[in-house]
Amino acid sequence: MKITRNLGMLLLAAWLILTGLIPLLKLSFSGLGMVMAILAIAAGVLIVVGR
Numbered sequence: 001m002k003i004t005r006n007l008g009m010l011l012l013a014a015w016l017i018l019t020g021l022i023p024l025l026k027l028s029f030s031g032l033g034m035v036m037a038i039l040a041i042a043a044g045v046l047i048v049v050g051r
Contacts, residue, residue, distance in 0.1 A: 006050075007046050008043050008044075008047035008050055009043075009047065011039060011042055011046060012043040012044075014039065014043075015039045015043055018036065019036065022036075
């Protein structure tokens with residue numbers, strides 16, 4: 001369970017960092033919204049499962 005919780009927190013950290021960097025660096029590609037949504041869902045599920 002501890003690995004799952006840590007992985008969820010790592011994915012959440014990655015999502016937060018990317019959410020901040022995307023507008024700053026003006027990153028854009030097709031499917032960016034989908035990638036961010038999948039990353040957010042995966043982080044949320046892993047955090048909930050880890051509890």
